[in-house]
Amino acid sequence: MQKTKLKALTKILGQTALIALITFVMSEITLRIYNKINPSFVFYDSSYNRFRGKPNAPDYDFKLNSQGFKDVEFTVEKPAETYRILGIGDSFTYGVVPYQYNYLTVLEEKLNKSGQKTEVINMGIPGMGPRDYLSILVNEGLKLNPDRVVLSFYIGNDFLDNYMTANLRTEEKSYMIALIKSMIKIQSNYKGKVLNPTTVQYNDNLPTFTDEKYLEDTINKSNMFVRNPADGMFKGFVDDAVKDLIKIKQICDSQNIPLTIVIIPDEVQVNSQLQKQVKQAFDPNNQNLLDFEISNRLLTEQLQQANIDYLDLLPDFKATAQKTPLYKPNDTHWNIAGNRLAAELITQHLTAKNQP
Structure with a gap:
């Protein structure tokens, strides 16, 4: 029985x-x-289109263009007597603020006031990294016949993006597991909306993550600021990222297109209160363990050696942040003031080079 x-x-x-x-x-x-x-960002995809916006999707009071970029429509053929700039970057370039406040939108307005008809095309896609910047330039950028490429390099994750893409966990290649994990992550950590529909009004002061979650994420990525790390791994990440930037420079040179790298600081580099919290978490007895400018020095040294034009926003952002918040609360991205300052600094840099 x-x-x-x-x-x-x-x-x-x-x-x-x-x-x-x-x-x-x-x-x-x-x-x-x-x-x-x-295509959805939830599922594994080795291409930069993983996080690309849906064509004509709403973004607050704006609609993405037919190619999924956060910009107005543009033609492949450059309008006559127009100076065309390609803006390449990740979620900073795409922006969490509405279109009219995005630093590339403001940059275009400022440059047009100089008298030279200028078109700045925003090709930012969230989740991209240096290897993706190279790909989108070759696949979609060069055919637009740009007069300059402005590539925004975010200190917070662009050093690690190539490594992370190459080492995606095996389970993320299962779409079912990726979907379940994404649902759990969004449910437990994310307080805002995944999309920015027209029914939502942008709030510059609304935190995106909880204080605890944001501090945890900031602490995790602050290993890049450790002085003289024993394993020297971060230096390898810098070298890997710069290799792609050098390839971009070589391609731009072959097409006679000037290239400018805009170095975007992470909030912890300019926010003294956040720095104190991170230092406390790393080692309360060793306040000199972290150097929040070391990553910029390593990057700019190599850019200088490769003869690549760059603009490091850190000094001006650090000075301004003492009086004015430049990042959206618990978000890592710039608020409206941060975008405005970036646009002003980039305008000054390009104008000083006798270019729009």
Whole structure:
């Protein structure tokens, strides 16, 4: 009798496992087909299109253009007597503020006031890194015949993006597992909206993450500021990122296109109160363990050696941040004031080079 029950139970468990496996496989196939038709950041994708906006999708009171960029429509052929600048970067370039406050939008306005008709094309896509900057320039940028490329390099994660992309966890390649993990992460950590629909009004003072979560994330990425790390790994990340920037420079040179790298500081580099919290978490007895400017020095040294024009925003942002908040609360991205300051500094830099 017991053998019969055990046999029946084994059969039921086997059937349940088979049904679960079939369901998982069918769901995996369905999600892959769906993602092929309608790409989403949730699922694994090695291309920079993973986080690309949907064509004509709403973003506050603005709509993305037909290519999914946070910009107005533009033609492949450059308008006559127009100086065209390509703005390449990650979520900083895309921006968390509405379109009219984005630093590239403001930059275009400022440059046009100088008398030279200027078009600044925002090709920012969240989640991109140096290797992606190279890809989008080659795949989509060069055909636009730009007169200058302004590439925004974010200190907070651009050094690590190539490494992270190359070392995506195996489970992220399962769409089902990626979907479940993404739902859990958004539910537990994210306080805002995944999209910026027209029904939502932008609030410059609304925190994106909780204080605890934001501090945790800031602490985790502050390993790049450790003085003389024993493993020297971060120097390797710098070298890897610069290799791609050098390739971009070589391509731009071959097309006679000037290149400017805009170095975007992380908030912890300019926020003294946040620095105190991070130092306390690392080692309360060693306040000299961290050097919040070391990453910029390592980068600018190599850019100088490669003869790449750059603008490091850190000094001006650090000085201004003592009186004016430049980052959206608990977000890492610039608020409206931060975008405005960046646009002003970039305008000054480009104008000083006798270029729009």
